[in-house]
Amino acid sequence: MNNQDQIPRPAPIVDESSQPFFDAAADAVLLLQRCNLCQAYLWPLREVCTECLSTDLSWAPATGNGSVHSFVIMHRLFHPAFQEDVPYNLTVVELDEGPRVTSIIKGISNEEIRVGMRVSANWHDVNGTPLLHFEAS
Numbered sequence: 644m645n646n647q648d649q650i651p652r653p654a655p656i657v658d659e660s661s662q663p664f665f666d667a668a669a670d671a672v673l674l675l676q677r678c679n680l681c682q683a684y685l686w687p688l689r690e691v692c693t694e695c696l697s698t699d700l701s702w703a704p705a706t707g708n709g710s711v712h713s714f715v716i717m718h719r720l721f722h723p724a725f726q727e728d729v730p731y732n733l734t735v736v737e738l739d740e741g742p743r744v745t746s747i748i749k750g751i752s753n754e755e756i757r758v759g760m761r762v763s764a765n766w767h768d769v770n771g772t773p774l775l776h777f778e779a780s
């Protein structure tokens with residue numbers, strides 16, 4: 644296929660455990676799991692707190708603010724749906740709540756991305772599913 648528009652972008656499969664996250668994402672709210680025992684924020688989705696092994700977890704809204712921890716610029720195409728995006732960034736953002744989230748930075752050129760720069764969460768739609776990305780703040 645030559646037309647990338649005919650190739651759907653892969654989107655997450657929303658299941659029972661991730662439904663609260665995506666419900667909040669539809670309202671542009673970043674939810675993180677939070678341990679009710681030690682108060683640690685968790686990412687990605689867990690069944691057990693990585694800090695204290697408690698299974699008493701709940702959801703809590705995050706600020707969506709963080710800093711670039713690391714990034715790479717992808718020059719190689721791994722999926723034909725992303726043909727028009729190459730080169731694109733893959734960025735690890737350290738949220739102010741602590742967890743590190745692998746995402747992308749939108750709204751600036753790849754050359755402007757710097758470790759330590761402040762970013763904030765935003766959302767874009769992929770096949771009806773809200774996906775997280777970050778923008779310079």
Ligand SMILES: [Zn+2]
Nearest residue numbers: 678681692695
């Ligand atoms: Zn804990």
